[in-house]
Amino acid sequence: EVQLVETGGGLIQPGGSLRLSCAASGFSVSTNYMNWVRQAPGKGLEWLSVTYTSGDTYFADSVKGRFTISRDNSKNTLYLQMNSLRAEDTAVYYCARELSVKYNNGWYNWLDPWGHGTLVTVSS
Amino acid sequence: AIQMTQSPSSLSASLGDRVTITCRASQGIRNDLGWYQQKPGKAPKLLIYGASSLQSGVPSRFSGSGSGTDFTLTISSLQPEDSATYFCLQDYNYPYTFGQGTKLEIK
Numbered sequence: 001e002v003q004l005v006e007t008g009g010g011l012i013q014p015g016g017s018l019r020l021s022c023a024a025s026g027f028s029v030s031t032n033y034m035n036w037v038r039q040a041p042g043k044g045l046e047w048l049s050v051t052y053t054s055g056d057t058y059f060a061d062s063v064k065g066r067f068t069i070s071r072d073n074s075k076n077t078l079y080l081q082m083n084s085l086r087a088e089d090t091a092v093y094y095c096a097r098e099l100s101v102k103y104n105n106g107w108y109n110w111l112d113p114w115g116h117g118t119l120v121t122v123s124s
Numbered sequence: 125a126i127q128m129t130q131s132p133s134s135l136s137a138s139l140g141d142r143v144t145i146t147c148r149a150s151q152g153i154r155n156d157l158g159w160y161q162q163k164p165g166k167a168p169k170l171l172i173y174g175a176s177s178l179q180s181g182v183p184s185r186f187s188g189s190g191s192g193t194d195f196t197l198t199i200s201s202l203q204p205e206d207s208a209t210y211f212c213l214q215d216y217n218y219p220y221t222f223g224q225g226t227k228l229e230i231k
Contacts (some may be wrong), residue, residue: 035220045168045211047220058218061125094167101174103155108174109215110158114167 002026002113004095009118016085016122022078022095022115030073033098035111036080038091038120046091049080050098063089085122092117126150126214130223138231143199145226147212152192156216159188159197161208162225168211172197204230 008020022034036048049059049069057069068081078095096111127150137143147157155175160168170179172188175195185200199206207230212223 044225045213045222047213047218047222050218050220060219103174105154106156108156108177110170110173110179111160111168111213112170112179114169116167 002097004097004113004115006093006095006115006118009093009120011121011123012085013124014086014122017081017083018085018120020080020082020093020095020118020120022080024076024078024097027097028073029071029076029078029097033100033109034069034071034078035096035098036067036069036078037094037096037111037114038089039094039117040088040091043091048093051078082120085120087122090120090122092119125219126153126216126221128212128214128221128223130212130226132226133224134227134229136229136231137202139202139204141202143202143206143228145197145210145212145228147190147195147197147223149193149195149214149216153214153216155191156214157188157190157195158213158215159186160211160213161206162211163208171210202230206230 003025005023035050051057051069066084070079094117096114100107100109129148157175159172162168176188187198189196210226
């Protein structure tokens with residue numbers, strides 16, 4: 001079964017650091033684009049970051065310079081290192097695999113599956 | 125960043141009703157849009173990709189249409205299990221951006 005399981009969330013003080021993990025099963029993170037998305041309490045979804053199989057990475061402006069994305073292929077796990085955390089980073093964090101299919105003018109991309117999420121609370 | 129404006133933010137409909145949710149992009153995004161369903165406490169689930177392609181295993185009462193800037197998700201005959209929040213996501217370029225969500229309630 002294709003599955004993602006996030007861990008590492010918790011209560012952290014403002015300015016602190018936290019590393020989230022996303023363990024994959026049923027497929028290899030090494031051969032897929034992998035994303036992080038978050039959802040603040042009662043709010044909509046916010047895309048955060050992607051890592052390509054090439055190693056290229058992209059970030060939302062809201063986390064650029066504070067968050068890094070990486071993977072350990074031997075553990076089949078994706079990571080999100082979060083530094084300089086702020087109250088507004090409080091959210092459920094999801095990892096998701098990105099899949100693509102070519103069509104005439106480009107590529108269709110989508111996120112599937114998603115993990116169940118891990119809650120990060122930034123508060124003193 | 126591309127802004128996705130989704131409407132309505134909430135709606136209430138009866139079983140068997142036809143329901144339509146729309147997303148408008150702040151610039152043309154070809155067909156690079158997906159629709160996702162999220163139930164409380166659960167991860168989002170892909171329904172539609174490429175604006176109109178139905179994900180495997182998703183009931184055929186769900187359909188998507190549109191291109192460029194205007195997109196629609198339609199549920200042809202509302203079922204009890206369709207009570208959820210629905211989001212669009214543009215995958216035209218990074219940063220990917222979501223619509224604000226539509227909370228669908230069954231009357």
